[in-house]
Amino acid sequence: MQGNNSLPELKQLKAMVVTAAEQYLLPYFGQTTRHYKGDGSIVTQADHAIQDALVKALSEQWPEIPVLGEEMTPKQQQRLLDESRDGLWIMDPLDGTSNFAAGIPCFSVSIALLYEGEIQLGLIYDPLRKECFSAIRGKGAYLNGEPLQPGNTELPLKKCMAQIDFKRLPTQLAVRLVSDMPYSSQRSFGSSVLDWCWLAMGRVQIYLHGQQKLWDVAAGQLILAEAGGHALTLEGERVFQTTLETRSVIAAAGNRQFEAWRSIVMGSIS
Structure with missing residues (x-):
């Protein structure tokens, strides 16, 4: 090839x-x-x-x-x-x-x-x-x-629907998000790769996951990026790497949503 x-x-x-x-x-x-x-x-x-x-x-x-x-x-x-x-x-x-x-x-x-x-x-x-x-x-x-035409990319964070996998998040971060929700509502659907797609098309607007494997992120992160979305790890690195180690994900459909969401998440674990 x-x-x-x-x-x-x-x-x-x-x-x-x-x-x-x-x-x-x-x-x-x-x-x-x-x-x-x-x-x-x-x-x-x-x-x-x-x-x-x-x-x-x-x-x-x-x-x-x-x-x-x-x-x-x-x-x-x-x-x-x-x-x-x-x-x-x-x-x-x-x-x-x-x-x-x-x-x-x-x-x-x-x-x-x-x-x-x-x-x-x-x-x-x-x-x-x-x-x-x-x-x-x-x-x-x-x-x-x-x-793919993502929608709702300009919604303020307080009106966004979030997809969050609480099970794999740092405890301090999970407690902060539950006790003082910065978004409108939260879901967890149980299919990581569909999470990426539904974010890319605007069914949800922000996303957080503590541990994803190579095959969870490979296709989805490209689909989100090509739709205009944004994603990094909690460490500020790009999500996809050629490693079998798990990677965290913080992502959003729109740029301003991503910056606001990331600011809150990082402020909760610093």
Whole structure:
């Protein structure tokens, strides 16, 4: 693969993901056996089935690009990252597994293409709503092929809806936000990759998460950036890095919202 001009076709990628979701996810929604990983998170046979199917399909279509999936071992994932200079697919085959297993309609598939240390292409598919979010670096963000137009980017913070994952935040910060809410209302939907998309399109306006993995942020952060949104870690670093270590996220749809939100968050932990 040589640069942005030779990127895989989004239409091909979307067709592949839609087919896999219809075959390996929708028939098992709310009707699958749960198992628990070493970190306590849930995994189902659907996670493995769709990952295997997509790894096979991606490898057949683009054999020169290896695939890193969430359900691979850390040793496999690290090896793939170390050898990623010529391109690497980064995939979360089923984000929102707990929702999926419980029959809660909020889960998705995420695929991103890493090349030369940057995410060049991202696609996130919500099979229940049939919403496909996508972006190519420097070419904008899209929802079902139409330019993504974020709304409510000028709302003052007090009128914003926030998406916050309190479970993984520093205690001092979580207590501050609960005791003196600087926003209108707060939600937590249980699918990190959809969080990015819903922020990018303006369903919510501000976002905070304490720990996200590589596959949680890869596609979503590009979609948000290409839609005009903003994101950093709590340490002030860019969110995406080629590491298996978790990363915090503070983000917003609009620039003024981001600056106001970040000021409050950082003031609560300083």
